[in-house]
Amino acid sequence: xxxxxxxxxxxxxxxxxxxxxxxxxxxxxxxxxWYRQQPGQSLTLIATANxxxxxxxxxxxxxxxxPISRPNLTFSTLTVSNMSPEDSSIYxxxxxxxxxxxxxxxxxxxSRLTVL
Amino acid sequence: xxxxxxxQPGMFVQEKEAVTLDCTYDTSDQxxxxxxxxxxxxxxxxxxIYQGSYDEQNATEGRYSLNFQKARKSxxxxxxxxxxxxxxxxxxxxxEGIIEDTGRRALTFGSGTRLQVQP
Numbered sequence: 001x002x003x004x005x006x007x008x009x010x011x012x013x014x015x016x017x018x019x020x021x022x023x024x025x026x027x028x029x030x031x032x033x034w035y036r037q038q039p040g041q042s043l044t045l046i047a048t049a050n051x052x053x054x055x056x057x058x059x060x061x062x063x064x065x066x067p068i069s070r071p072n073l074t075f076s077t078l079t080v081s082n083m084s085p086e087d088s089s090i091y092x093x094x095x096x097x098x099x100x101x102x103x104x105x106x107x108x109x110x111s112r113l114t115v116l
Numbered sequence: 117x118x119x120x121x122x123x124q125p126g127m128f129v130q131e132k133e134a135v136t137l138d139c140t141y142d143t144s145d146q147x148x149x150x151x152x153x154x155x156x157x158x159x160x161x162x163x164x165i166y167q168g169s170y171d172e173q174n175a176t177e178g179r180y181s182l183n184f185q186k187a188r189k190s191x192x193x194x195x196x197x198x199x200x201x202x203x204x205x206x207x208x209x210x211x212e213g214i215i216e217d218t219g220r221r222a223l224t225f226g227s228g229t230r231l232q233v234q235p
Contacts, residue, residue: 042226042228043207043223045222045223048222090159105163106163107161109160110159110161
């Protein structure tokens with residue numbers, strides 16, 4: 001298993017500002033994933049964060065809006081840039097630990113952002 | 117096309133009864149994994165159960181079992197003896213290419229089913 005800590009757990013932000021979410025894992029992991037969960041919706045993958053290389057973004061998400069850092073195997077950050085009310089969501093960090101084939105994803109507790 | 121379809125936005129069940137949450141999936145991969153997660157109102161995501169596409173037996177974990185019907189591409193979650201604490205959102209998810217790709221891919225999630233257990 002893995003213990004994943006996210007900061008902040010929640011925040012209220014002003015339109016046009018940026019916020020960086022931190023994700024700390026208690027073990028070394030190859031890949032970390034960032035998901036977004038808009039109110040009442042399912043989880044949508046934003047990007048896969050590889051240590052030492054550029055993150056891989058899913059369709060509809062771009063690096064300028066969601067820059068990601070992955071400086072080492074236990075830490076990653078996601079920045080939500082130039083926020084608008086549509087960015088109000090829960091942002092979840094997740095990792096896969098264990099068997100490459102069957103290992104489930106472990107999730108952080110999420111960062112709930114409200115943009116006014 | 118939707119990769120994961122959960123057709124039940126909401127379900128009610130009486131305490132101590134069993135309930136089935138539906139999930140169908142769409143993939144052309146031969147190897148894939150299917151997952152169920154529970155999300156209580158607190159927002160955390162809790163892993164419940166896993167089924168691999170090559171597993172011949174249905175997965176079981178305590179009160180959770182997965183009714184895997186490969187030909188129909190369905191992976192329904194069965195919760196037996198429902199408890200009040202089971203009230204939550206339930207998400208079905210899939211990872212494709214679990215063998216060929218060393219299982220590194222992220223999961224694709226369905227839209228979820230909100231389960232409410234009534235006393």
